[in-house]
Amino acid sequence: MLNTDIFTQIGLNHYLFLSAILFVIGMAGVLLRRNAIVLLMSIELMLNAVNISFVAFSKYSGKMEGQIMVFFVMTIAAAEAAVGLALAVTIFKRFREVNIRFFEHLKG
Amino acid sequence: MSHQLLISTLILSPLIGFLINGLRYKRHSANVAGGVATAAAAISFLSAILIFMELLAMPKEGRQIAVNFFEWMTVASLKINMGFLVDPLNVIMILIITGVGSLIHLFSVSYMHHDEGAAKYFAYLNLFLFNMLVLVLGDNLLVMFVGWEGVGLCSYLLIGFWFKDSDKAAAGMKAFVTNRVGDAAFLLGMFLLFVSFGTLNFQEINNMVPADPTFSWLSPLTLGTLFLFIGATGKSAQIPLYVWLPDAMAGPTPVSALIHAATMVTAGVYMIIRLNPLFLHTPNTMLVIAIIGGLTAVMAASIGLTQWDIKKVLAYSTVSQLGYMFLAVGVGAFTAGLFHLMTHAFFKALMFLGSGSVIHAMHEEQDIRKMGGLKKHMPITHFTFLIGWLAIIGMPPFSGFFSKDEILWLSFHSPLGHPALWALGAVGAVMTAFYMTRLMALTFWGKSRVPQDVHPHESPALMTIPLIVLAILSAFAGWLGVPHVIGAALGHLPNILAEFLSLNIKPIPNLAEANVTTEIILMSVSVGFALISAALAYHMYVRNPELPGKFTEKVKGLHNFVYNKYFVDEAYEGSIIQPLVQTSKSIWFYVDVNFIDKATYWISDIIKGGGSLVRSLQNGNLQTYAMYVAIGLVMTLTFILVR
Numbered sequence: 167m168l169n170t171d172i173f174t175q176i177g178l179n180h181y182l183f184l185s186a187i188l189f190v191i192g193m194a195g196v197l198l199r200r201n202a203i204v205l206l207m208s209i210e211l212m213l214n215a216v217n218i219s220f221v222a223f224s225k226y227s228g229k230m231e232g233q234i235m236v237f238f239v240m241t242i243a244a245a246e247a248a249v250g251l252a253l254a255v256t257i258f259k260r261f262r263e264v265n266i267r268f269f270e271h272l273k274g
Numbered sequence: 275m276s277h278q279l280l281i282s283t284l285i286l287s288p289l290i291g292f293l294i295n296g297l298r299y300k301r302h303s304a305n306v307a308g309g310v311a312t313a314a315a316a317i318s319f320l321s322a323i324l325i326f327m328e329l330l331a332m333p334k335e336g337r338q339i340a341v342n343f344f345e346w347m348t349v350a351s352l353k354i355n356m357g358f359l360v361d362p363l364n365v366i367m368i369l370i371i372t373g374v375g376s377l378i379h380l381f382s383v384s385y386m387h388h389d390e391g392a393a394k395y396f397a398y399l400n401l402f403l404f405n406m407l408v409l410v411l412g413d414n415l416l417v418m419f420v421g422w423e424g425v426g427l428c429s430y431l432l433i434g435f436w437f438k439d440s441d442k443a444a445a446g447m448k449a450f451v452t453n454r455v456g457d458a459a460f461l462l463g464m465f466l467l468f469v470s471f472g473t474l475n476f477q478e479i480n481n482m483v484p485a486d487p488t489f490s491w492l493s494p495l496t497l498g499t500l501f502l503f504i505g506a507t508g509k510s511a512q513i514p515l516y517v518w519l520p521d522a523m524a525g526p527t528p529v530s531a532l533i534h535a536a537t538m539v540t541a542g543v544y545m546i547i548r549l550n551p552l553f554l555h556t557p558n559t560m561l562v563i564a565i566i567g568g569l570t571a572v573m574a575a576s577i578g579l580t581q582w583d584i585k586k587v588l589a590y591s592t593v594s595q596l597g598y599m600f601l602a603v604g605v606g607a608f609t610a611g612l613f614h615l616m617t618h619a620f621f622k623a624l625m626f627l628g629s630g631s632v633i634h635a636m637h638e639e640q641d642i643r644k645m646g647g648l649k650k651h652m653p654i655t656h657f658t659f660l661i662g663w664l665a666i667i668g669m670p671p672f673s674g675f676f677s678k679d680e681i682l683w684l685s686f687h688s689p690l691g692h693p694a695l696w697a698l699g700a701v702g703a704v705m706t707a708f709y710m711t712r713l714m715a716l717t718f719w720g721k722s723r724v725p726q727d728v729h730p731h732e733s734p735a736l737m738t739i740p741l742i743v744l745a746i747l748s749a750f751a752g753w754l755g756v757p758h759v760i761g762a763a764l765g766h767l768p769n770i771l772a773e774f775l776s777l778n779i780k781p782i783p784n785l786a787e788a789n790v791t792t793e794i795i796l797m798s799v800s801v802g803f804a805l806i807s808a809a810l811a812y813h814m815y816v817r818n819p820e821l822p823g824k825f826t827e828k829v830k831g832l833h834n835f836v837y838n839k840y841f842v843d844e845a846y847e848g849s850i851i852q853p854l855v856q857t858s859k860s861i862w863f864y865v866d867v868n869f870i871d872k873a874t875y876w877i878s879d880i881i882k883g884g885g886s887l888v889r890s891l892q893n894g895n896l897q898t899y900a901m902y903v904a905i906g907l908v909m910t911l912t913f914i915l916v917r
Contacts, residue, residue, distance in 0.1 A: 197904060269896055270894055270895070
């Protein structure tokens with residue numbers, strides 16, 4: 167028998183804490199890691215952390231706007247990942263590595 | 275020919291000459307440059323003669339030609355036309371300017387033959403003629419002022435013509451700066467006249483002058499005329515601004531003849547004559563003018579007694595003769611002033627050109643102690659100089675006699691005159707006779723003191739022809755203005771000049787009937803003393819050449835005082851120039867360097883420092899930027915949550 171108690175006990179705050187933790191992890195990844203792929207993944211993590219709080223707020227306030235916003239975020243995240251990966255691939259082809267410092271060569 | 279065309283030719287011909295020579299200023303040939311410039315001056319002279327004929331053909335009351343070229347400016351009630359007016363007064367001036375000017379151009383062709391900057395020289399000379407014509411022809415004070423400044427500029431350029439010699443360049447600057455002092459006063463005078471009359475046009479001003487004279491020192495008209503006179507002392511080298519003229523002798527000698535003897539320096543006299551009804555309206559100013567003129571005549575003549583440089587003697591003589599002109603206008607004898615201006619233009623230009631001929635022959639030597647006995651080497655120069663000498667010492671019947679005597683008589687007889695003024699003039703005349711005879715004796719007569727390696731020779735025809743023409747004019751021009759008493763004695767000879775000028779010149783008010791006996795006595799006294807003084811000089815410098823040395827030994831202190839020009843230059847240096855320089859230096863140091871400069875440095879330093887600080891933030895590293903964003907986020911959140 168599934169104990170649904172635990173679900174009913176989970177409140178808005180829990181989602182928000184999860185969201186905050188994920189966001190901070192993502193941010194730490196962006197600030198600290200040098201690998202461009204990891205960087206993109208961290209950004210993805212931050213975006214999804216935000217998505218969680220959107221959905222949580224939407225559920226608790228009974229309004230749909232938050233969930234609609236999540237779709238937008240996901241779409242943009244997909245586009246961003248595509249562009250970012252394309253850049254990473256090009257950088258890799260040239261330098262045989264995807265270290266973030268090579269992006270400095272994009273400066274004019 | 276239309277009047278407009280005639281006047282355009284008159285004025286623009288030298289300007290075109292200036293442009294031609296100015297554009298080819300690097301050429302060296304004096305023949306081509308001099309040819310162009312002389313032709314320009316000669317065309318101008320021809321137009322002047324034609325204008326003179328036109329004027330003579332007109333009925334006596336309407337003798338004037340007014341030409342308005344364009345409206346120069348209109349600001350509120352100030353309306354200035356680029357207008358020129360020819361009338362009997364300035365037709366004489368333009369004849370002198372272009373006539374003597376042409377002769378001096380001709381002389382210069384030969385004199386400047388060896389000079390590298392000949393084209394430049396002739397360009398300046400033509401530019402000078404142009405400006406001088408603008409000065410005398412302008413029908414309002416502002417157009418006159420344009421010419422007034424223009425001749426000042428040309429004078430500066432020509433005094434410093436050999437600017438590689440720093441003394442000569444400095445002399446040019448001295449002339450310019452001293453003139454600027456006068457010009458500032460001239461401007462103030464112009465402002466006051468504009469405030470009083472609402473116009474700067476000569477004719478309108480002269481027509482608006484109130485009938486009764488004003489005796490207040492502080493009335494705007496008295497102040498205005500005084501300021502104009504200060505302007506004239508600058509341009510015409512009177513006390514206290516005469517100091518530039520002797521130094522101006524650094525320029526080429528023909529320049530001294532044209533600018534610093536015959537034409538430019540007489541501009542102040544001309545200006546006062548042009549405004550004679552206005553000046554007659556302010557007797558206080560007239561008194562100042564007469565006193566300054568008389569004092570200048572005596573003081574400059576006394577310095578002339580002691581100088582050794584042939585051109586310096588002539589320069590002080592010029593200052594002194596200009597003093598006579600101011601003495602004349604100061605006592606209301608405007609006709610006599612203009613008459614003396616004219617005769618002086620002839621004989622002083624003659625003497626300056628003669629000295630140029632001597633200097634040329636002596637290989638640029640100007641010290642009369644190293645001359646003597648030049649009579650037999652340079653017969654033509656000597657003979658023409660002799661006529662100039664007779665004219666300047668006032669020997670009848672040469673031109674200087676008539677004009678100087680008219681001035682002396684009227685300074686005694688005019689209600690604005692005074693016996694003391696006559697005495698000043700007479701003392702000046704005695705001194706003039708002495709120093710001019712001394713100059714003749716030391717240069718042309720007596721034993722030769724010429725150095726062994728110098729072989730003086732007569733100058734070429736291009737130089738002697740102008741001398742001869744000027745000598746003829748110096749000898750006979752006096753008959754144009756025969757004084758009444760002599761005219762009557764010789765059978766009613768008219769005073770041609772006075773009649774010709776009667777339209778322009780107001781007669782002296784309340785002039786009493788002339789007392790023939792007094793006039794003849796005064797005339798004999800001044801001529802007699804001048805003769806004695808000349809004979810004394812002859813005796814001292816030709817018969818007993820050791821006498822002057824003994825004499826100066828006896829009055830050593832006085833001689834030094836006069837020889838050093840009364841230390842006026844030194845006094846100006848100590849009392850005005852040095853304090854001014856020191857003040858400027860301290861202002862420069864404390865205000866400019868230590869305050870204004872520093873303040874701007876602070877501002878630029880702050881901006882520069884701020885810039886380098888901010889620049890270090892923008893290092894191109896992606897993660898650093900992300901860090902800034904994160905820090906910003908944390909701070910914003912902290913702010914919101916903690917609040």
